[in-house]
Amino acid sequence: MTRRRVLAAAAALALVLPLVAGAQEPYPSRPITLVAPFPPGGVADLTARPVAAAMEKVLKNPVAVVNKTGAAGAVGMQFVATSKPDGYTLLLALSSISIIPEADKIFGRPPAFTVDQFAPIALISADPTILVVRTESPWKTAREFLDDARKRSGQISYSSSGIYGTLHMAMELLSHAAGVKLRHIPTAGAGPALTALLGGHVDALASGPAVILPHIKAGKLRALAGWGDKRVAALPEVPTFKELGYPEAEFYIWAGVFAPKGTPEPVLAKLRETTRAAVGDAEFKSAMDKLETPITFKQGDEFQRFFDTDARRLTEGVRKVGRVEDKK
Amino acid sequence: MLETLGNLGLGFSVALSPPILFYAFVGCLVGTLVGVLPGVGPLAGISLLLPATFGLDATRAIVMLAGIYYGAMYGGSTTSILMRIPGEAASVMTCIDGYAMARKGRGGAALAIAGVGSYIAGTVSVIGLMLLAPPLAAFALRFGPPEYLALLLLGLLVLAYMRSGSMVKSLAMAAFGLLLGMVGIDQMSGYFRFAYGVVELGDGLGVVPVAVGLFGVAEILATAGQLAPPSVIRPKLRELLPSRQEWRESAAPIGRGTVLGFLIGILPGSAHIISSFVSYAVEKRLSKHREQFGHGAVAGVAGPESANNAAASGAMVPMLALGVPSGPIPAVMLAALMVHGVSPGPLLIQQQPALFWGFIASMYVGNVVLLILNLPLVGLFVNILRVPYPYLYPAILVFSILGVYAVNGSVVDVWIMVIMGVLGWLLRKLDFETAPIVLGVVLAPMIELSLRQSLAMSDGRYGIFVQRPIAAVLLAVGVTLVLLNLYSFARRGSDWRTRIALAEKGEESP
Amino acid sequence: MRTERVSGVALALLAAAVLEECWRLRLPLGTLANPGPAYMPALLAAALLVSGVLIVALGRDAATLGAAGWAEWRHTAAILGACAFVALALERLGYRLTMALACAFLLSVVERKGLVPTALFAAGMAAGTHYLFDTVLRVQLPRGLFGF
Numbered sequence: 001m002t003r004r005r006v007l008a009a010a011a012a013l014a015l016v017l018p019l020v021a022g023a024q025e026p027y028p029s030r031p032i033t034l035v036a037p038f039p040p041g042g043v044a045d046l047t048a049r050p051v052a053a054a055m056e057k058v059l060k061n062p063v064a065v066v067n068k069t070g071a072a073g074a075v076g077m078q079f080v081a082t083s084k085p086d087g088y089t090l091l092l093a094l095s096s097i098s099i100i101p102e103a104d105k106i107f108g109r110p111p112a113f114t115v116d117q118f119a120p121i122a123l124i125s126a127d128p129t130i131l132v133v134r135t136e137s138p139w140k141t142a143r144e145f146l147d148d149a150r151k152r153s154g155q156i157s158y159s160s161s162g163i164y165g166t167l168h169m170a171m172e173l174l175s176h177a178a179g180v181k182l183r184h185i186p187t188a189g190a191g192p193a194l195t196a197l198l199g200g201h202v203d204a205l206a207s208g209p210a211v212i213l214p215h216i217k218a219g220k221l222r223a224l225a226g227w228g229d230k231r232v233a234a235l236p237e238v239p240t241f242k243e244l245g246y247p248e249a250e251f252y253i254w255a256g257v258f259a260p261k262g263t264p265e266p267v268l269a270k271l272r273e274t275t276r277a278a279v280g281d282a283e284f285k286s287a288m289d290k291l292e293t294p295i296t297f298k299q300g301d302e303f304q305r306f307f308d309t310d311a312r313r314l315t316e317g318v319r320k321v322g323r324v325e326d327k328k
Numbered sequence: 329m330l331e332t333l334g335n336l337g338l339g340f341s342v343a344l345s346p347p348i349l350f351y352a353f354v355g356c357l358v359g360t361l362v363g364v365l366p367g368v369g370p371l372a373g374i375s376l377l378l379p380a381t382f383g384l385d386a387t388r389a390i391v392m393l394a395g396i397y398y399g400a401m402y403g404g405s406t407t408s409i410l411m412r413i414p415g416e417a418a419s420v421m422t423c424i425d426g427y428a429m430a431r432k433g434r435g436g437a438a439l440a441i442a443g444v445g446s447y448i449a450g451t452v453s454v455i456g457l458m459l460l461a462p463p464l465a466a467f468a469l470r471f472g473p474p475e476y477l478a479l480l481l482l483g484l485l486v487l488a489y490m491r492s493g494s495m496v497k498s499l500a501m502a503a504f505g506l507l508l509g510m511v512g513i514d515q516m517s518g519y520f521r522f523a524y525g526v527v528e529l530g531d532g533l534g535v536v537p538v539a540v541g542l543f544g545v546a547e548i549l550a551t552a553g554q555l556a557p558p559s560v561i562r563p564k565l566r567e568l569l570p571s572r573q574e575w576r577e578s579a580a581p582i583g584r585g586t587v588l589g590f591l592i593g594i595l596p597g598s599a600h601i602i603s604s605f606v607s608y609a610v611e612k613r614l615s616k617h618r619e620q621f622g623h624g625a626v627a628g629v630a631g632p633e634s635a636n637n638a639a640a641s642g643a644m645v646p647m648l649a650l651g652v653p654s655g656p657i658p659a660v661m662l663a664a665l666m667v668h669g670v671s672p673g674p675l676l677i678q679q680q681p682a683l684f685w686g687f688i689a690s691m692y693v694g695n696v697v698l699l700i701l702n703l704p705l706v707g708l709f710v711n712i713l714r715v716p717y718p719y720l721y722p723a724i725l726v727f728s729i730l731g732v733y734a735v736n737g738s739v740v741d742v743w744i745m746v747i748m749g750v751l752g753w754l755l756r757k758l759d760f761e762t763a764p765i766v767l768g769v770v771l772a773p774m775i776e777l778s779l780r781q782s783l784a785m786s787d788g789r790y791g792i793f794v795q796r797p798i799a800a801v802l803l804a805v806g807v808t809l810v811l812l813n814l815y816s817f818a819r820r821g822s823d824w825r826t827r828i829a830l831a832e833k834g835e836e837s838p
Numbered sequence: 839m840r841t842e843r844v845s846g847v848a849l850a851l852l853a854a855a856v857l858e859e860c861w862r863l864r865l866p867l868g869t870l871a872n873p874g875p876a877y878m879p880a881l882l883a884a885a886l887l888v889s890g891v892l893i894v895a896l897g898r899d900a901a902t903l904g905a906a907g908w909a910e911w912r913h914t915a916a917i918l919g920a921c922a923f924v925a926l927a928l929e930r931l932g933y934r935l936t937m938a939l940a941c942a943f944l945l946s947v948v949e950r951k952g953l954v955p956t957a958l959f960a961a962g963m964a965a966g967t968h969y970l971f972d973t974v975l976r977v978q979l980p981r982g983l984f985g986f
Binding site for chain 1: 374375378379382469470471472473512513515516517518519520525527528530531596597646650651652653654656659660661662663664666667668669671672673674675676736737738773777781784785787
Binding site: 358362373376377379380494496497499500503504506507510514516517519520521522545548549550552553554718719722723725726727729730733734737739742743746749750753757758759760772775776779780783784788789790 | 841849856863866869871872875879883885886890892893896907908909910911912914917920921924925928929937940941951955959963964967971975976979
């Protein structure tokens, strides 16, 4: 009897001890997972890998990128939103994090996740989109384009990576700001959207700068204007819509690191420190240079403000788009 | 021409240098492995190894990734032929006749023909890539939504040629497959269709779980419980190689498969699986022994296998010539280039001749390497069939589940595979064909999207399909084919009721 | 109960289910010039319905359901059970444990092989494939409760 009790106690202790020990382990003591909600080769993925590598260097602890793809990022984002807030599962999110819950709302679906299920850590990059047309098109400036769009309402077409996607929302913001009506042709991704423009099947496209720069240099595409606050460094002659008098047409394809809400404050603080150090890393900088993505680092209140403004713009934009089928 | 040879010389000097050769070899090896594993296809393989390439320079990275890509096309035929499990989605057609050949003891021959066909297709299409990349790419760009729709409708006609039994049943399966393809987010309106709240279904069911389930799992479910387990085939060495007759039968299909596969591969957005389906249908149509199809026709292996290898090279055309990804796999390769600071674009060929020509040369080398790798392995692989079935099928199940899970890391995919497995088993009992379902799942989203995009472009006017030359030509071809079939159908002159009954019983083929 | 009747009815029911789902989600049908998300599903459901009816009508002298040969259904059910178990347990028990259990079940219970071959096979399969994928190919396989 006594022996059995001793064994039982020992067993109980053996089970409890690791838990107790675990609770007092310093963070981080296990590999961290950075979830990239897009397929390999996409913007989120290409940004996530240098970030993970830099964070790994700073933390001296493995940080692995895991792709959880599906539903324009909803699968990966939902995964992190519902995972344990212990700081070992992080998300590299794009601006679509604000769009998806709003889109769910207007369709009356229970949202896959909500924005307040996340605690923001840092903004890594914020690329403004650029309006491009083919060089053979008649419009040489953004003004000509918009004037023509006003004259021939609903005739000028543009492609996008999918409905309510980043490339679509950028154009929608412009349409509302400039009071024009354009024809939207969704495609199955950013690649097909570019192909559609190059092939002459649509007239215009809002795209992140990195993808179209080679085509602009090769003389196939012409950049008319940008959605940013400032001009893009690689395209200094391209004005911003703000300069042209449409300040509400501001849109960035940004990437930021988030943790699930409820992650303990000391862990969050450590992560913030880490990301700050990570973006200063030389290898990280050179990796981002190669991707032609300038680093825009924001944290804490600054990031919160940026995120809130962006989220408000996007949710309003999505609401104005509404359900396209209802408008037909 | 001289310039091309000179450039090729430059390319070979790059490709044959030991480090590049090494990475090409590694890529081919990994690609074959990835292709052999059920479900895990080239996209999964490339995505998995993409991070490993970040530390290499651009040429090595892209050479390795390309090796994985066409290596997977070689390897995919192995499990398809030996165990009726598609190694990747594009090998579904090989399952049909390849497995039938294996059952007849001609598995080795099938593997060899697949290997040689893949080699010829790969090499010839690399020549095409080398000589014709820019003009072909410019042509491919002119394929917009209306052209796609016309092409895909032609692809639907292919379904009509795939039936080996009742026409109504095949059409029902095609409709079912097309419906399955509609699960997920509707790209044009944003509605979630038939997803029942499961977020993972947002991008659709996925052709990999469906194909592995319908073919692989269903096969196991049907065979494992048989009172007489499948006889263990012990092939002799002589029988491993194809006979002269079999070589002769495979020559023309290889040629046709190469051309077809290459042309379909260059079109942005088309899938390899379409190239193998179309090749199968063409071979069946042109064959003088049509009844052999489904029971071990050599052409049914040679054509599709060549087609999917040629499509792999064809997919590189828009990527290299224009910097435009023609599908998810070239997109990953483009990303690999971008990470290394090479901006892919229309000027890639001029700006980075060493990269481009080195890449082309490495593809030649890679195809040779793969042929050398695969042919002796035929003997090894065929021996897998010797393993007693009670041990073999749990292993196959493990690999299938693993492969399907590995693609997205999602258990939902495993469930889809299991459900499709049950369905495939039931459909076999009820005498339905399952191949049209897979084709439907692939085609449905593309057809619907192209149709609605075209109508959005033309503001609702159907005239757009005849106003654009390429689309009009393709539609005309389709209409002609349909009319020809109806004509020969009617010419037999019997009572229409008898015709349908006869067609029902599978005794007719127009 | 003839096979064709069963299949035909099943197809018709499927068509009805599709239409019901479109209705429940209130998917807009759109017009011919502007098809909505329900357009093609509705068309295909109609095609399924028609084919279901045709199959029933033309299959009057089909074989009975029993004649299709269901002798192996117990075996099939067991295999399916194992697969369902794997799907359920994969992320909870972890990859290696789940696979080992599933293989052991298939070999010992279903195929009635001895204890030693079962144990060897199950352990070997689970560990071997885990090594291949997790270490060599670097696919993240789930680690469950016990670290397996």
